[in-house]
Amino acid sequence: MVNIFRRPRHENREDDEHEDDHEQQRLPDERTRLLPRQNTPYLSPDDPAVSPYNLWSVRALRGVTSTFLAISLVWWTFLLVSLFVSAPALHTRGSGFFSFAYTTLIVMYLLFGLMFFAVPSKPIAICGFVLALFLFIDMCITVAVPRIRVEEGWVGIATVVWANIIAIYNIIQNQCVAWGKREEEERLTGREETRRSLAEWLAVFAETLFMVIIAIISILFMATLILRARDATLKTPGEKYYVSARNYQVHLDCVGNSTGDKETPTVLLEAGEGPVEDTLQPFIDELHQKGAIGRYCYWDRPGMAWSDNAPSPFSAGMAADGLSEALALARENGPWVLVSAGIGGIYSRIFASRHLLEVEGIFLIDTLHEDYLSDVASPSRGFALWIRGILSPLGIDRILGAIFKGRTREDRVYGRSAYQTGKYIRARLQENLVAGSMTSSEIQAARHVQMADTPLTVVSSGNKVRKSAKWATRQEDLTALTKNLSHWDIVKGAPHEVWKTTEGRRVLEKRLREMVLGE
Template sequence: MVSFKFGRNTEPNREGGPRDHEEEHPQQEADERTRLLPRDPPAYLSPDDPAVSPYNLWSIRALRGLSSLFLALSFIWWVFILVSLFVSPPMMHSRGSGFFSFAYTTLTVGYLLLGLLFFAVPSKPMTVSGIIIAVFLCVDMIITVSVPHIRVEEGWVGIASVVWTTFIALYTIIQNHSVAWGKREEEERLTGRPETRRPLREWIAVLLQTVFLVIFAIISILFTATLIIRARDASLPAPGNKYYVTGNNYQVHLACVGNSTTHHSSQKNNSPTILLEAGEGPVEHTFQPFLDSAYQSGLIDRYCYWDRPGFGWSDNAPSPYSAGMAADALSEALALAGEQGPWILVSAGIGDIYSRIFASRHLLEVSGILLIDPTHEDYLSNVGSPGRGFFLWLRGVFSPLGLDRLAGAIFKGRTREDRVHGRSVFQTGRVIKALLQENLVASSMTASEVQTARHVQMAETPLVVVSSGVEVRRSKRWANAQEDLTRITRNLKDWDVVDGAPHEVWNVPDGRRVIERRLRELVEGE
């Protein structure tokens, strides 16, 4: 191997003295072709010499600096979106879950980190995988922008995130091609020919980057498949109407069935409207079918139900979001729909918290309260536990992959009805975000609001409590909590414990009969 020494180069002249080589080669102005390692005298380096590097080119070093800048910007954007999942900054509220924006930005940060880690080791797998990823991200961008429902849900934050991710994918392809060109240039200049073999460390680097790129490609494909399912679900029409609330920040879905409030107000005996509040699940899947049967049988003349933010056809609300805020949103939606009551509030499970707060803010409009195995405020500490919150956040982070939704659609025949308001609703990012919001304020804001509601509740409002016999026998604490809820007003009509009934009492015949009987008594004012 020929070696040489850098620095001042001298060689003998005809008189035997040294001749300054710099006199024959005056210094030139630096440009792209100016090398950090001038090849003079004409000797070549070993291909394994660290001096053989694409970083010798100014353009390649500038490209690396640009990639570092993109990584810094992406990380800052990633932090903003992470914060917005818990507290919505001004102008950054997404009417969707926000998890898609977070997922795309996370992919961007990971992609840029991978490109910088293996910057000097360009490879064909990186180019091929990059093209595949870019193609699917372009499809994602088209779906996000072209489907109105997704475009509105994601907002400018979601659109900007997917566009930026697509741009970075295309930029990385250019970066890989440019570094490969620079590597060939330097190998040819410093070793005499482009190097076709790779040392072991480069093969390991190529293997690692290929593994990560395959993972990124699979993630991009899953994003696209999930967006296609979301576009399919968006085509399901909503019964009733959607109303902008809270300063037109988001829409909530409200539907009323039966004779209109205006018709009732013209009657001498103003029949109340049943206002239904869902429990832990979507009202259309859990409770509304039972109440609709009561309507069809003539037991009630009219009922209304709504989807809390994040459920069914309702948008997600800005964070933080408490039960009191939900009660105010329902009040606003009812006013916009022209519904005036009087109301008989029917709720189940945790929906009891929302109904009680609503009742305390509409004292003269509520003519009765029916609680079905209600959740006591003492249990809000369970709803707001940190472990549950972390688990919900983790589920939300992975929700854009849509693994459960895709498996349900492909292998179990789950329909758009199942995903919007049915058995698969808890797989969607919007519902996960709503549950996370509920968790974050359950022990603070919501607990304070329901305590205030108890203090101001009108004492003479008729009250009926129907409890699950299974839950009462299972837990003495639950039984004591049910008994305590019979005292939220001084006008308790009945407290029924239905033997053998689960938490969703209406799912067994005895539970349905008891609820129908108590509901009839409240409607008739007995």
């Protein structure tokens, strides 16, 4: 027979009390009960006390996430301000929209992670892994492609690396919170809860939808970077020169033999609203091939084609100074006949006022009058450009153009799709920000300084003159920039880009021959 010894009930109670006293005296750790269960039954799974926040490690993790969000918000603010006023340490030779877009993505990711912190799920984990993969590819492209690495600088590289760190951290966070949730359910309810309440299902759905959107955005970022890497392989004609204390590079190319004949001026082109390679340069090159002009030079204003973006604010006068520096570095001394179209007339006139003895002629092709700078500086226009810039890293228009319209590297760098790039949009935004202030003052000063005997030719669009009396009046006012007006031609039926019609080309060639060759 087996004797069974059973302790009296009062001894059991004494042991339990000793165990509870020991539990209270023990240093707190991960297993310390925040809700002592002294002979209390298991809690309901829906009880608010059943929460991963009961664990110190989970609460600490939430604090780390909040800290990361605060750091990212501070960085986001600095990048936002630098789009309008560049801090010396934050200026990049790219558009600046790249870093801002990635930081915005990080902030959104962390914010939603905090909102749904206590509701981990497998779809979130899968989407997190996908996002981390694409961000890693983005980082590799940014660092590996020299042109992108130089344009984005340390700011862009640091931002995309930070995005990768946050993506990996969020994966760890999701796994840790899921573990903590299981631990507390088993401790307080006796088992891991497999069902979800309606509120939890809605939270999982919302977070999964958000993560899918984030993943799609990261895919678009990656595709845009791939196109940029492809465009970086396009050979640059001419040379690029560091200007403005080596803050950025501008592209300059001179075509034709330099004979050293100071009696034959070199034509210096200034583009209008788009890159010069897609507007004036092909027409001028055709005239060069025909012998109408002996030598010409063209450049890309900062943000256009192969030139870097300049720090903000950036006025037309600053652009003229950058061109002057590039010409000096290229050992190009003129004399010059300045040929410009559209808003390029503003830039050429300021350049002419700063090189009075080197400029032998000003040739304006339906150029913008300074009275229209208020339209360029319109707040609504500036806001639209800013929105376009913010969306430009997605590259939807460039991706669709490459896939369905056969857009090439040339189209994106300086051709018909160049207006879609972040660099171009940033340049137009900079133009907008100072058109009514700095640039307006500079063009007024240029008008007062300009030598009265400088030869001047004005060719205007017949279509624009016919449609707008204001445009016609302002074109006439341009003919009074100097007292040596050679010709004012209004080309009937010609659009703003006068050289696109046969009659426009004939008139331009004739007047340019007269000014350059004296024919």
